[in-house]
Amino acid sequence: MSDLPFTLDQLRILQAIASEGSFKRAADRLYVSQPAVSLQVQNLERQLNVPLFDRGGRRAQLTEAGHLLLGYGEKVLALCQETCRALEDLQNLRGGTLIVGASQTTGTYLLPPMIGMFRAKYPDVAVQLHVHSTRRTAWSVVNGQLDLAIVGGEVSSELAGSLEVLPYAEDELALIVAVSHPLAGREVIEHEDLYELQFISLDAQSTIRKVIDQVLGRSGIDTTRLKIEMELSSIEAIKNAVQSGLGVAFVSTSAIEKELAMEVLRTPKIDRVTIKRMLSVIYNPNRYRSKAAEAFMEEILPHFANPKPEALPVEIEASEVGDPASEEVPL
Incomplete structure (x- = not known):
């Protein structure tokens, strides 16, 4: 088998440019120089023999080939992050990372006390909270970029088929x-x-x-x-x-x-x-679930459920644990 025509660093650069819409902002986000980013993109395009960006506009726009590579690249990077979290779990919650998502209201008012309780029990675990719209959050859970999320909006049918959606509060x-x-x-x-x-x-x-x-x-x-x-x-x-x-x-x-x-x-x-509306806990049952995520779901979530359904912790414990549409206004 021949060598792959791209590296993980190149995929990270491609993802950063697509997210930031600018070579310069992508370089700032990755803490490298803009010429280094440009050189990596040029090398990647030469190795693949296809243009990845339209250079005509002020904003960096992906070509069709660029979109295709980005879609697969994000899956590769998500799998790499999942691998790292699995290896970190060998330390038995003496390290590692918990990545939680939420829609706006839950992320602003409900998650902070939850994270505070979790950090008090597991101070060596780093916690990241990502607050976006319900749809974008659900996509991130499907793609393995989030361990779990709490959302207030309805999860679309196209995503619900890949997720476990539990009524929560x-x-x-x-x-x-x-x-x-x-x-x-x-x-x-x-x-x-x-x-x-x-x-x-x-x-x-x-x-x-x-x-x-x-x-x-x-x-x-x-x-x-x-x-x-x-x-x-x-x-x-x-x-x-x-x-x-x-x-x-x-x-x-x-x-x-x-x-x-x-x-x-x-x-x-x-x-x-x-x-009233129902908040839901969502996670991907087909993805690896870290020990940190298990601890959060089994030890923290039941304390904040409202009303407190007796079956909620049992349901969680019994479970194994394309591009999103344009971003809606967060809930």
């Missing part, structure tokens, strides 16, 4: 208003009151926005009459805007514990309406 979404808002003193508001409010929200394509619209619609509320005055990109920005009196919003109750304790926000109930 209920997450309630509450209407929040500033303490100075006219509705702050009311325990319950009527459906018609919603049409007079100015709402601050995530993008219309975000999963959390879709969940809210579906539940309100099933409750007889015409969501097309709601006045969306502002769309922001993060939950923290939305909370700050509400506190400043710019409008009201629906957010996860897990995101406002501090504000409620400080009494800077109020959460009036909507008559006969409760908005």
Whole structure:
């Protein structure tokens, strides 16, 4: 068998350029010089005898051959990382890495206390948390780039077939208003009151926005009459805007514990309406599951399940453990 026409370093460089869209930014990310990156790409193209990038535009664009090599290259690199984690496991949790994924709300408010508990028990294990959209996170779990993830959005059918998806915890979404808002003193508001409010929200394509619209619609509320005055990109920005009196919003109750304790926000109930969604734990049953991942799933996850299903730890213990579409706004 002849030597392979590429090296792992070249695949890492190709992946970095595709991710960053720039030879210079890829070089900065890999802590090498830009000429070194350019030379490696030139050598790779010469060895393969195909162009991998279109040089005409300002952004580094992959050719068809470049996309093909990137797809296989990412699988090769993921398998290499999996091999390293398996070897690290021989140290019996005296080292190694746990890589966890999450959608925006779970990654910001739920995962940090989980990781804190895990680190207290296993201080020698390095932990990485990757926060992206539900779809991108699910792809990363399928491809072996993440050990497991907790997501709030629905996993698409094309990915669900390659994943174990376990219902994990209920997450309630509450209407929040500033303490100075006219509705702050009311325990319950009527459906018609919603049409007079100015709402601050995530993008219309975000999963959390879709969940809210579906539940309100099933409750007889015409969501097309709601006045969306502002769309922001993060939950923290939305909370700050509400506190400043710019409008009201629906957010996860897990995101406002501090504000409620400080009494800077109020959460009036909507008559006969409760908005809830199910968070899910996802992992790839066909990939190697590290001892760190096993410990996290068996020792940490059950502490935060809500409600606490008695079967959850048993289900987890009993299990073995193409390109994503354009990125949606994270949940």
